[in-house]
Amino acid sequence: MKGIILAGGNATRIFPLSKSISKQIMPVYDKPMIYYPLSTLMLAKIKEVLVISTPRDLPMFRQLLGDGEDLGMKFDYIVQKVPNGLVQAFVLGEKFIGDDSVCLILGDNIFYGQGFSEMLYRVQLHIEGAYIFGYYVKDPKAYSVINFDLDGKVLSIEEKPVCPQSNYVVPGLYFYDNSVIEKAKKIKPSTRDEYEITDLNRLFLVEEKLKISLFGRGFAWLDMGSLDSLLDAACFVATIQKRQGFYIACIEEIAWRNGWIDNEKLQQLGKKMGRTEYGKYILSLLT
Numbered sequence: 001m002k003g004i005i006l007a008g009g010n011a012t013r014i015f016p017l018s019k020s021i022s023k024q025i026m027p028v029y030d031k032p033m034i035y036y037p038l039s040t041l042m043l044a045k046i047k048e049v050l051v052i053s054t055p056r057d058l059p060m061f062r063q064l065l066g067d068g069e070d071l072g073m074k075f076d077y078i079v080q081k082v083p084n085g086l087v088q089a090f091v092l093g094e095k096f097i098g099d100d101s102v103c104l105i106l107g108d109n110i111f112y113g114q115g116f117s118e119m120l121y122r123v124q125l126h127i128e129g130a131y132i133f134g135y136y137v138k139d140p141k142a143y144s145v146i147n148f149d150l151d152g153k154v155l156s157i158e159e160k161p162v163c164p165q166s167n168y169v170v171p172g173l174y175f176y177d178n179s180v181i182e183k184a185k186k187i188k189p190s191t192r193d194e195y196e197i198t199d200l201n202r203l204f205l206v207e208e209k210l211k212i213s214l215f216g217r218g219f220a221w222l223d224m225g226s227l228d229s230l231l232d233a234a235c236f237v238a239t240i241q242k243r244q245g246f247y248i249a250c251i252e253e254i255a256w257r258n259g260w261i262d263n264e265k266l267q268q269l270g271k272k273m274g275r276t277e278y279g280k281y282i283l284s285l286l287t
Contacts, residue, residue, distance in 0.1 A: 001044070001046055001100055001101045001102065001103060001124045001127070001175075002046065002048050002049070002050065002093075002096060002097050002098075002100045002101070002102045002103070003041035003044070003046040003048065003049040003050070003102070003103045003104075003105070004049070004050045004051075004052060004089050004090075004093050004096075004097075004102060004103070004104045004105070005024075005034065005037050005038060005041070005049060005050070005051050005052070005105055005106075005107050006052050006080075006086060006089050006104065006105070006106055006107055007022060007024040007034055007051055007052065007053045007057070007061065007107030008052055008053045008054050008057075008080040008083050008107075009023070009054075009083040010054075010083060013225060013226050013227075014225075014226065014227055014230065017227075021057075021060070022053060022054070022056075022057035022060060022061075023107075023108060023224070024053070024057075024061075024107040024108060025057070025060050025061070025064065026230070027234075028110070028224065028230070028233050028234050028237060029233075029234040029235075029237040029238045029241075030237070030238075030241075030276075030277065030278055031237075031249055031250075031278070032064060033107065033108060033224060034051075034061065034064070034065075034107055035249045035251055036109070036110045036111075036248070036249045037105040037106065037107050037108075037109055037110075038065075038249070038251055039248075039249035039250070039251055039254055040105055040109075040111050040116075040120070040173065041103060041105060042071075042073075042251060042254040042255065042258065043116060043117040043120050043121075043254060044103060044117075044120035044121055044123070044124050045120075045121055045124065045258060046103060046124065047068075047072065047073045047074060047260065048073070048074045048076075048096075049068065049073060049074070049075050049076070050075075050076045050077070050078060050093050050096045051065065051075060051076070051077050051078075052077075052078050052079075052080050052089055052092060052093065053077070053079070053080065053107075054079065054080065054081075054083070055079050055081060058077050058078075058079055061077060062077055070261075070265070070269060071251060071252065071255040071260060071261060072255050072258075072260025072261045073255070073260065076096055078092050078093060078096070080092060084189070084193065084194050084195060085187075085189075085190075085194035085195030085196055085197070086104065086106070086195070086196070086197040087184045087187045087195035087196065087197055087199070087200050088184075088195050089104055090102070090104070090176075090180050090181050090184035091181070091184050091185060094181050097178070097181060099178055100178065101124070101127045101175070101176060101177045101178055102175075102176055102178075102180060103124065103173070103174065103175050103176075104173075104174045104176070105172060105173050105174075106172030106173075106223075108172075108223060108224040108225060109171060109172040109173065109221070109222070109223055109224070110220070110221070110222040110224070110233055110236075110237075110248075110249075111171070111173065111219075111220070111221055112219070112220045112221075112236075112240070112248060113215065113216070113218060113219035113220060114218065114219075116219070119213065123175050123213070124175060127175050127176070127177050128177055128209065129176075129177055129179075129204050129207065129209025129210060129211065130174070130175065130176050130177075130180070130201060130204035130209060130210045130211070131174075131175040131176075131210075131211045131212075131213070132146075132170050132173075132174055132175075132201060132210065132211070132212055133170065133171055133173055133212065133213055133214070133215055134146050134148075134168035134169070134170065134212050134213070134214040134215065135168065135169055135170075135171050135214075135215045135219070135221045136167050136168055136214075136215075136217075137167060137168075137169050138167070140161075140164040140166070140167050140168070140169045141160060141161065141162070141164060142160060143160065143169035143170065144157060144158070144159050144160070144169060144170040144197070144198045144201075145157070145158050145159075145161050145164040145165065145166060145168065145169055145170075146166060146168045146169065146170060146212060147165040147166050148166070148168070148212060152212060152214075154205055154210050154211075154212050156205075157170070157198050157201050157202060157205065158198070159190075159196055159198040168214065170197075170198075170201070171215075171221045171223070172223065174197065174201075176204075180200070183200060183203045183204070184200060186203070187199050187200055187203075220236065222236060237249075247278070247281050250278070250281065250282065252266060252269045252270070252282050253266075253281075253282065253285055256285065263286055266282060266285065266286060267283065267286060269282060270282030270283035270285075270286075271283070
């Protein structure tokens with residue numbers, strides 16, 4: 001399976017912060033924002049990742065992440081000139097995906113909860129059709145809302161409905177088999193002049209190949225699309241790390257625990273961080 005991180009867009013909701021720098025480069029407590037979605041792909045044991053971003057911002061991601069060799073991974077990069085919808089990620093990434101299945105994650109999403117890694121790994125091993133997730137929110141009107149029956153069968157998906165049929169929404173994490181490429185090419189622009197991921201998911205729903213798994217009450221999903229949500233995410237990460245001592249989205253640790261890098265490499269990466277708390281944490285894993 002391949003992974004795609006969509007880290008484009010203009011992030012106008014957080015101007016002036018994002019006027020000169022990508023939102024996904026900005027710090028969320030002690031790490032660049034893109035570390036969080038990248039860590040999710042790594043937890044799913046995905047080693048080949050494509051980063052899609054704007055012409056202005058893509059060089060910064062190349063400088064930050066490199067070619068992936070330090071993590072035992074492989075990173076590719078593609079420009080999205082116009083931010084016209086999530087579905088375009090599969091058209092732009094067609095060559096990268098090849099004959100594989102693919103996982104798309106939005107570059108401003110954080111997922112955190114017990115058993116998450118095992119859930120991701122099970123999904124990517126047995127993907128057939130499309131697999132999405134459901135997360136309960138108090139006010140679902142601003143999201144893609146899922147309606148399903150008592151057996152978990154998806155009945156409908158609506159984009160930003162006026163009268164939502166449930167409180168479960170689709171967070172920015174999607175798994176698809178290889179048929180997603182051809183389906184993506186069939187999607188027409190919506191009234192917002194965007195290629196909507198909801199329309200893509202409906203194509204799988206019509207074929208009865210759309211599956212859903214619900215995140216429980218103890219699970220955290222943070223969408224960092226506004227100034228307040230950026231602050232909330234930073235506070236959340238800081239609280240967990242300070243109280244538990246475990247780091248969220250430490251990509252070097254995940255690569256090491258996945259067996260992609262050895263102790264010597266982990267030590268090298270830790271020493272590169274100097275005397276930072278992040279570097280000290282990496283080195284502490286070896287003791």
